[in-house]
Amino acid sequence: MSRLDPPRLSRRSFLSLASLGSFFAALGTAAAGIFRLPNPAVLPGPVRRFKLGPPEQFSAGSETAFAEQNLVLFRDDEGFYAISSTCTHLGCTVARSKDGFACPCHGSRFDSKGSVIGGPAPRPLPWLEVSRAANGDLIVSADNEVPEDTRYRV
Amino acid sequence: MAEAATREFLHNLYELPHTVKDACFRLGKTPESEREESQATFHNLFLHIHSVRVHVRTLKPTLTFGLGLMATASFVITIITGVLLMVYYKPSTDLAYQSIKDIHFTVSTGRFIRNIHRWSAQLMVLVVLLHMARVFFTASYKKPREFNWLVGLGLLVITLALSFTGYLLPWDQLAYWAITIGSNIANSPREFTDAIGITKFFDPGGFQKRLLLGANYVGQDALIRFYVLHVFVLPLALVTLLGVHFWRIRKDGGLAKPEDPPGGLAEWGGERRPVFQPLATKTYGLMALVKGKRPPVNRGPENTVMSWPHLFWAELSVFMVTVAVTLILSFYYDAPLKELANAAIPENPAKAPWYFLGIQELVSYSAFTGGLLIPVIVVVGLALIPFLDRRPGGEGTWFGTNNERSVFWQSLFFACAVTVGMLAFTVNYGWLRNWFPNIHQLWIIAINPGSLLVAIFAAWSLFILKRKDAVRLSAVSLFTCFLVGFTLLTYFATVHRGPNWHFYWWPSQWPVH
Numbered sequence: 139m140s141r142l143d144p145p146r147l148s149r150r151s152f153l154s155l156a157s158l159g160s161f162f163a164a165l166g167t168a169a170a171g172i173f174r175l176p177n178p179a180v181l182p183g184p185v186r187r188f189k190l191g192p193p194e195q196f197s198a199g200s201e202t203a204f205a206e207q208n209l210v211l212f213r214d215d216e217g218f219y220a221i222s223s224t225c226t227h228l229g230c231t232v233a234r235s236k237d238g239f240a241c242p243c244h245g246s247r248f249d250s251k252g253s254v255i256g257g258p259a260p261r262p263l264p265w266l267e268v269s270r271a272a273n274g275d276l277i278v279s280a281d282n283e284v285p286e287d288t289r290y291r292v
Numbered sequence: 293m294a295e296a297a298t299r300e301f302l303h304n305l306y307e308l309p310h311t312v313k314d315a316c317f318r319l320g321k322t323p324e325s326e327r328e329e330s331q332a333t334f335h336n337l338f339l340h341i342h343s344v345r346v347h348v349r350t351l352k353p354t355l356t357f358g359l360g361l362m363a364t365a366s367f368v369i370t371i372i373t374g375v376l377l378m379v380y381y382k383p384s385t386d387l388a389y390q391s392i393k394d395i396h397f398t399v400s401t402g403r404f405i406r407n408i409h410r411w412s413a414q415l416m417v418l419v420v421l422l423h424m425a426r427v428f429f430t431a432s433y434k435k436p437r438e439f440n441w442l443v444g445l446g447l448l449v450i451t452l453a454l455s456f457t458g459y460l461l462p463w464d465q466l467a468y469w470a471i472t473i474g475s476n477i478a479n480s481p482r483e484f485t486d487a488i489g490i491t492k493f494f495d496p497g498g499f500q501k502r503l504l505l506g507a508n509y510v511g512q513d514a515l516i517r518f519y520v521l522h523v524f525v526l527p528l529a530l531v532t533l534l535g536v537h538f539w540r541i542r543k544d545g546g547l548a549k550p551e552d553p554p555g556g557l558a559e560w561g562g563e564r565r566p567v568f569q570p571l572a573t574k575t576y577g578l579m580a581l582v583k584g585k586r587p588p589v590n591r592g593p594e595n596t597v598m599s600w601p602h603l604f605w606a607e608l609s610v611f612m613v614t615v616a617v618t619l620i621l622s623f624y625y626d627a628p629l630k631e632l633a634n635a636a637i638p639e640n641p642a643k644a645p646w647y648f649l650g651i652q653e654l655v656s657y658s659a660f661t662g663g664l665l666i667p668v669i670v671v672v673g674l675a676l677i678p679f680l681d682r683r684p685g686g687e688g689t690w691f692g693t694n695n696e697r698s699v700f701w702q703s704l705f706f707a708c709a710v711t712v713g714m715l716a717f718t719v720n721y722g723w724l725r726n727w728f729p730n731i732h733q734l735w736i737i738a739i740n741p742g743s744l745l746v747a748i749f750a751a752w753s754l755f756i757l758k759r760k761d762a763v764r765l766s767a768v769s770l771f772t773c774f775l776v777g778f779t780l781l782t783y784f785a786t787v788h789r790g791p792n793w794h795f796y797w798w799p800s801q802w803p804v805h
Contacts, residue, residue: 228472230473260487
């Protein structure tokens with residue numbers, strides 16, 4: 139054995155290192171397990187599909203705000219559309235203003251089609267999917283976004 | 293024999309108060325000599341974290357203003373009042389608001405106790421910030437105290453987290469909307485991941501929000517999580533770190549102070565005491581060599597005084613002052629309680645507690661930059677200070693090295709001018725989104741009044757570094773800018789932001805709604 143050879147790992151230090159390694163591996167696994175628990179596997183919460191009533195209830199050119207459902211339902215000549223009133227910035231509820239919508243929390247402003255015209259909001263207000271129930275009532279699915287200018291014809 | 297036992301029994305009974313007292317207090321009397329004063333200190337679990345003798349400089353009120361101790365005192369007050377509030381508080385969305393109302397209107401002394409809890413918590417945040425400023429401007433983070441600076445930073449973060457989690461518990465409008473905003477700030481990395489289109493694969497924002505709320509909205513899961521964090525996890529973490537903080541003060545040699553001049557006289561209480569002068573022939577034992585840079589040759593142990601009673605009087609008076617301040621505030625000003633939380637109508641304006649309002653102002657430019665990026669940059673920057681500024685000097689003295697005071701004033705004026713200018717510009721002319729409605733979100737994340745302020749402050753400190761050729765002075769300029777920015781943004785958002793986050797000169801001009 140020349141002096142340049144690295145010293146051989148003794149059985150004792152190998153076993154020590156191995157046991158230390160398994161200790162840290164176990165610790166890491168435990169930590170991962172600990173962080174898995176608070177990460178919910180199923181998100182609790184009500185189904186966000188709202189029955190808003192028969193289409194005849196809303197006249198053409200009307201807009202109806204549903205405060206509890208956090209959305210505004212519009213009807214124009216082409217059909218129905220629904221815009222979410224939850225601000226895309228930090229989740230406050232926007233209110234109707236002169237030129238569209240305004241957020242009370244940090245001053246984001248949107249036009250009446252939900253596009254951002256000022257303030258910190260990163261995205262336009264989402265357009266929500268409109269459909270009909272078996273009995274003919276309008277349904278808005280607040281979890282399903284649709285592209286802007288999508289209309290639902292009755 | 294029986295008679296003797298009876299007599300002994302009666303004697304023991306008669307002596308009972310004395311023997312019990314002697315069993316509890318080892319010294320058993322007010323210490324009269326320095327030896328007994330030492331014993332009084334180190335025979336008591338709660339006093340023995342102090343050294344027996346303390347340097348006269350560290351007792352000077354203007355060195356520390358007792359800020360660290362005041363923070364501890366206000367923490368003790370929040371613990372005591374917090375446990376009392378737990379007797380009646382019920383962490384459920386149906387009952388929380390009513391239980392706070394009960395505490396406020398029905399429970400004997402409940403309103404007062406809740407006020408004390410709130411005011412001491414606010415005082416704690418304020419004092420922790422001031423304590424950090426004190427440690428910085430007296431250069432007390434320098435070797436060997438770098439680690440304790442980091443521990444202190446951890447304590448600051450936990451203090452803010454405690455405050456934030458406590459904010460939700462009343463379940464009123466303020467609580468609900470502040471936490472909605474807060475949890476969406478945790479969600480705000482999405483602003484960046486959405487902008488580059490990778491949210492589907494990599495979504496740290498959504499993960500953070502789910503971890504915090506246990507759901508996609510603020511509800512029962514969020515309330516119980518915040519409750520557990522507020523009453524158990526965070527206080528435990530704080531107490532543990534506080535133990536480390538105190539321990540390290542002792543291990544690092546007490547509070548930072550300049551070296552004593554060799555020889556000379558120390559002044560204490562109008563007395564002049566001779567400083568320890570070693571004989572030239574004295575040889576030092578090994579015990580003098582094992583610890584410290586060198587044996588205490590020419591350094592005077594006579595510059596210290598007994599901790600009992602000098603230090604303990606000082607500590608007791610800081611405690612008393614803290615208690616007095618919280619009591620007076622709580623007597624005159626009630627902790628607010630708004631209407632029951634309502635997910636349909638946001639509070640307008642929905643303002644966070646004052647120490648988060650600076651961040652809220654930044655968030656009103658960009659949620660990701662203002663709510664996460666800049667706070668993280670600030671905390672990392674603060675953590676790096678003792679490792680980038682390593683030249684010894686000025687420890688334990690306010691503005692201890694050359695030119696510190698002038699750099700401080702220059703930076704103060706510079707930062708005031710820049711911050712006020714930036715705010716005035718933003719209020720008057722708006723920002724990128726107002727000029728170019730279709731601009732890509734990445735531009736706004738990168739360039740907004742908040743990120744520009746940080747960049748200008750960093751440039752200023754680099755300028756000072758070049759111009760003054762001293763790392764410490766550069767650190768002083770940056771820290772001063774940070775303090776000014778924090779203070780002005782907080783003030784601006786508190787006073788000048790009204791409904792819809794519009795600018796108003798005074799809250800009295802807010803429109804009635």
